Amino acid sequence: MLRSYVSGSWFTASDEGRPLYDAVTGDVISRISSEGVDMGGALAYGRQTGGSALRELTFHQRAALLKALASYLREHRDDLYALSARTGATLGDSKFDVDGGIGVLFSYGSKGRREMPNDTIYVDGDVEPLGKGGTFLGQHIYTPLRGVAVQINAFNFPVWGPLEKFAPAFLAGMPSLIKPASPTAFLTERLVSLIVDSGLLPEGTLQLVCGSAGDLLDHLTEQDLVAFTGSASTAQRLRTHPAVVAGSVRFNAEADSLNCSILGPDASPGTPEFDLYVKALVTEMTVKAGQKCTAIRRALVPTDLMDAVAEAAAARLAKVTVGNPANADVRMGALASLDQRDEVRRSLKALLDAGRSVFGDPDHVEVIDADAERGAFLSPVLLRMDNAERAEAHSVEAFGPVSALIPYSSAAHAIDLAARGAGSLVGSVVTADVDFAASVVLGVPAAVRRWAASGACCTTCNAPPYRPRREF
Amino acid sequence: MLRSYVSGSWFTASDEGRPLYDAVTGDVISRISSEGVDMGGALAYGRQTGGSALRELTFHQRAALLKALASYLREHRDDLYALSARTGATLGDSKFDVDGGIGVLFSYGSKGRREMPNDTIYVDGDVEPLGKGGTFLGQHIYTPLRGVAVQINAFNFPVWGPLEKFAPAFLAGMPSLIKPASPTAFLTERLVSLIVDSGLLPEGTLQLVCGSAGDLLDHLTEQDLVAFTGSASTAQRLRTHPAVVAGSVRFNAEADSLNCSILGPDASPGTPEFDLYVKALVTEMTVKAGQKCTAIRRALVPTDLMDAVAEAAAARLAKVTVGNPANADVRMGALASLDQRDEVRRSLKALLDAGRSVFGDPDHVEVIDADAERGAFLSPVLLRMDNAERAEAHSVEAFGPVSALIPYSSAAHAIDLAARGAGSLVGSVVTADVDFAASVVLGVPAAVRRWAASGACCTTCNAPPYRPRREF
Numbered sequence: 001m002l003r004s005y006v007s008g009s010w011f012t013a014s015d016e017g018r019p020l021y022d023a024v025t026g027d028v029i030s031r032i033s034s035e036g037v038d039m040g041g042a043l044a045y046g047r048q049t050g051g052s053a054l055r056e057l058t059f060h061q062r063a064a065l066l067k068a069l070a071s072y073l074r075e076h077r078d079d080l081y082a083l084s085a086r087t088g089a090t091l092g093d094s095k096f097d098v099d100g101g102i103g104v105l106f107s108y109g110s111k112g113r114r115e116m117p118n119d120t121i122y123v124d125g126d127v128e129p130l131g132k133g134g135t136f137l138g139q140h141i142y143t144p145l146r147g148v149a150v151q152i153n154a155f156n157f158p159v160w161g162p163l164e165k166f167a168p169a170f171l172a173g174m175p176s177l178i179k180p181a182s183p184t185a186f187l188t189e190r191l192v193s194l195i196v197d198s199g200l201l202p203e204g205t206l207q208l209v210c211g212s213a214g215d216l217l218d219h220l221t222e223q224d225l226v227a228f229t230g231s232a233s234t235a236q237r238l239r240t241h242p243a244v245v246a247g248s249v250r251f252n253a254e255a256d257s258l259n260c261s262i263l264g265p266d267a268s269p270g271t272p273e274f275d276l277y278v279k280a281l282v283t284e285m286t287v288k289a290g291q292k293c294t295a296i297r298r299a300l301v302p303t304d305l306m307d308a309v310a311e312a313a314a315a316r317l318a319k320v321t322v323g324n325p326a327n328a329d330v331r332m333g334a335l336a337s338l339d340q341r342d343e344v345r346r347s348l349k350a351l352l353d354a355g356r357s358v359f360g361d362p363d364h365v366e367v368i369d370a371d372a373e374r375g376a377f378l379s380p381v382l383l384r385m386d387n388a389e390r391a392e393a394h395s396v397e398a399f400g401p402v403s404a405l406i407p408y409s410s411a412a413h414a415i416d417l418a419a420r421g422a423g424s425l426v427g428s429v430v431t432a433d434v435d436f437a438a439s440v441v442l443g444v445p446a447a448v449r450r451w452a453a454s455g456a457c458c459t460t461c462n463a464p465p466y467r468p469r470r471e472f
Numbered sequence: 473m474l475r476s477y478v479s480g481s482w483f484t485a486s487d488e489g490r491p492l493y494d495a496v497t498g499d500v501i502s503r504i505s506s507e508g509v510d511m512g513g514a515l516a517y518g519r520q521t522g523g524s525a526l527r528e529l530t531f532h533q534r535a536a537l538l539k540a541l542a543s544y545l546r547e548h549r550d551d552l553y554a555l556s557a558r559t560g561a562t563l564g565d566s567k568f569d570v571d572g573g574i575g576v577l578f579s580y581g582s583k584g585r586r587e588m589p590n591d592t593i594y595v596d597g598d599v600e601p602l603g604k605g606g607t608f609l610g611q612h613i614y615t616p617l618r619g620v621a622v623q624i625n626a627f628n629f630p631v632w633g634p635l636e637k638f639a640p641a642f643l644a645g646m647p648s649l650i651k652p653a654s655p656t657a658f659l660t661e662r663l664v665s666l667i668v669d670s671g672l673l674p675e676g677t678l679q680l681v682c683g684s685a686g687d688l689l690d691h692l693t694e695q696d697l698v699a700f701t702g703s704a705s706t707a708q709r710l711r712t713h714p715a716v717v718a719g720s721v722r723f724n725a726e727a728d729s730l731n732c733s734i735l736g737p738d739a740s741p742g743t744p745e746f747d748l749y750v751k752a753l754v755t756e757m758t759v760k761a762g763q764k765c766t767a768i769r770r771a772l773v774p775t776d777l778m779d780a781v782a783e784a785a786a787a788r789l790a791k792v793t794v795g796n797p798a799n800a801d802v803r804m805g806a807l808a809s810l811d812q813r814d815e816v817r818r819s820l821k822a823l824l825d826a827g828r829s830v831f832g833d834p835d836h837v838e839v840i841d842a843d844a845e846r847g848a849f850l851s852p853v854l855l856r857m858d859n860a861e862r863a864e865a866h867s868v869e870a871f872g873p874v875s876a877l878i879p880y881s882s883a884a885h886a887i888d889l890a891a892r893g894a895g896s897l898v899g900s901v902v903t904a905d906v907d908f909a910a911s912v913v914l915g916v917p918a919a920v921r922r923w924a925a926s927g928a929c930c931t932t933c934n935a936p937p938y939r940p941r942r943e944f
Binding site: 120143146222223236240246247248253419422442445 | 593618694707712717718719720725894917
């Protein structure tokens with residue numbers, strides 16, 4: 001039974017809980033339940049014990065602890081890799097998750113040291129004269145909320161996910177309560193166990209609830225906040241929770257995202273941009289078996305380059321070996337669970353109504369060193385949606401190794417199609433034409449929250465893109 | 473019948489609508505209805521016509537228009553003062569509202585010119601290295617949302633309220649749709665009429681809906697935003713509107729606020745701080761007949777100074793003449809409506825259960841040059857809540873000329889009491905003791921959004937306290 005770490009100690013539920021499965025073999029790994037966890041007590045403990053301790057520390061002290069924690073976890077990352085494999089991850093995937101998470105700690109540690117003062121408050125901007133006589137002045141300062149940062153994470157990054165939310169909260173002076181998604185919670189529990197054992201963090205600044213959130217949200221106050229990653233439908237449910245509404249609780253959701261990558265009209269076969277685009281597309285489809293919030297779901301391609309991109313991408317995908325991630329010959333592992341595979345297949349069905357597959361069969365995949373049915377294996381599937389106007393292309397996210405090629409006819413058309421994602425997490429333009437890049441980046445509505453562009457550009461924001469002061 | 477200004481022209485509802493009354497005489501001034509307004513059409517018009525035009529302008533061009541508009545309105549402010557008197561406002565109150573609103577335009581005009589670039593995008597921070605090779609860099613830019621800033625205002629500031637929301641939206645490149653509260657909408661309609669007649673603003677950048685919001689919110693998208701001022705209960709209803717939830721529509725509410733002002737233990741009778749405190753308390757109670765979101769509702773006073781403050785404040789209040797604001801002898805006018813007076817009396821009843829009046833009778837007031845019953849007149853009422861722990865003191869807002877003296881025993885107690893406001897708009901500390909000021913300002917949770925403090929400090933933030941870049 002996975003344990004929760006609340007109110008200063010480890011807690012084990014006494015009921016049966018639910019089983020969690022190895023994504024590769026289908027074997028039961030552990031059970032999970034939060035039955036009996038005193039959620040209100042945990043929040044009160046975080047506020048009182050964790051918050052008070054954190055607020056005593058300066059930004060530089062908090063930053064130093066983040067760095068120390070990062071170094072400690074780096075020493076123990078082999079533990080995490082081993083368990084990560086059971087989520088279906090290859091060693092490369094595990095490094096992405098584990099080293100990525102550790103990298104976030106280092107990065108916030110470094111930013112805290114460089115960009116924040118060695119003080120407990122952050123001064124924002126200059127003194128503002130408010131009255132004419134000079135006796136009425138304004139000065140904005142940031143101080144921490146007195147609540148808990150409740151962090152509800154998705155299953156796809158069991159290490160990076162929690163650390164990415166914990167680091168800025170800690171630096172800002174707020175204690176965290178982490179609730180991982182159940183399917184991969186065994187890895188997050190191990191992470192938290194390492195952190196607790198390190199003894200580095202002030203008590204109460206990091207808590208863990210494994211299992212259902214129970215009545216956690218009922219106990220929220222206007223001083224707490226919720227940072228959620230997961231489905232848009234769950235986000236809507238949580239956002240309208242009575243306690244969230246009553247307390248105007250700060251609520252941030254990172255939900256379904258139909259990210260796009262746009263190939264410039266100049267990037268024909270033979271150019272470095274074409275090669276970069278195809279390579280990035282296949283990488284994004286297959287790293288973590290495509291289970292990344294930032295994966296490219298919509299590859300927007302000039303109409304006359306559709307065939308060339310389809311052909312080049314299919315050729316690359318044909319070399320992607322699928323199977324037991326422990327086997328060194330395997331390039332892509334399993335999805336996180338059989339449930340998740342069912343979910344992806346359902347989405348694929350909707351997408352295939354609006355297009356066709358140019359690579360991969362949703363119902364069949366050759367695997368190395370594993371049982372394709374007992375493990376949550378799925379072939380990469382590259383779709384082609386020649387009718388770019390179909391709603392499915394811009395609204396259905398298959399959260400696995402799935403992307404769709406979609407043709408566009410002009411920069412304006414590309415901008416229009418990109419905007420139909422209605423709030424994507426990332427987007428990219430791959431082109432050597434600076435004017436095209438600028439017109440697309442400035443043309444797409446600001447709902448694309450992070451947008452990376454350069455002459456020949458990369459695809460996703462893998463490093464923490466926020467400056468600390470913008471987080472809270 | 474008040475008109476709405478939507479989709480490029482004035483619209484008059486054809487139904488009977490509801491009557492609006494002169495706050496001083498009780499006479500019907502006009503009628504109001506939004507029956508027949510095409511809300512979806514107005515939003516689409518704002519996005520397409522207004523948004524496109526605004527995005528063509530640089531921040532400096534937008535700032536220059538704000539300044540030109542401010543100058544134009546200043547030329548016409550006598551029109552606004554005259555109508556403002558019918559909301560129950562004295563000339564001083566009207567200047568507060570009208571000149572305050574014009575001041576916001578000047579201020580954002582000046583900030584736009586000084587703090588923003590002469591460009592259509594705003595660059596936020598330095599280029600951030602994201603990859604080690606130097607080929608992956610990050611640069612944050614702000615671009616305008618492609619939607620409409622829907623601004624739902626309260627009745628108490630019919631000029632300042634809309635201008636305070638319009639100015640930052642315009643500077644940020646977003647068109648506004650203003651929905652004033654009905655009781656004083658006749659003054660906002662006159663303001664918008666002046667603005668439209670000025671011909672200064674690009675068409676579609678400012679629209680007005682007088683009357684019910686109807687199905688306005690049903691048409692919101694993720695590119696729109698809602699800025700609301702009014703009651704917490706209405707805020708909760710709007711925040712959970714299906715379209716707001718579905719589109720994660722940015723929603724900001726400025727609702728009920730139990731602001732406090734804390735008198736330092738050093739500020740005994742005879743000190744300038746004592747006099748300043750008492751003067752500010754009475755001013756805050758009586759300007760706009762206490763109908764200010766930033767008015768002091770809770771006067772936190774050292775226990776041993778309660779009698780002295782009560783006596784000094786009562787003596788000042790006794791000199792406040794109430795009546796027809798057109799009469800030069802009158803210091804305080806009427807509430808905005810008879811309904812509002814009923815509402816304040818209801819709240820006073822709850823507060824009087826938890827304390828007692830040291831000045832003023834909720835049911836009786838002597839008035840000059842008016843009929844105390846036909847006009848919405850109410851005496852200033854200063855309460856004394858000797859039991860500081862009573863919940864009513866920290867949760868019931870009587871939105872009129874009402875404040876309560878509440879005793880505290882130590883700095884920690886004052887901080888605790890201040891925090892019970894659970895999200896006040898402003899707070900103040902009046903003291904010559906810098907250590908006391910610092911401990912209170914840093915001790916009160918950050919839910920107090922704007923907090924003014926200095927050695928001997930003022931009470932409210934009457935000038936726009938935000939830097940433009942923090943608005944959107």
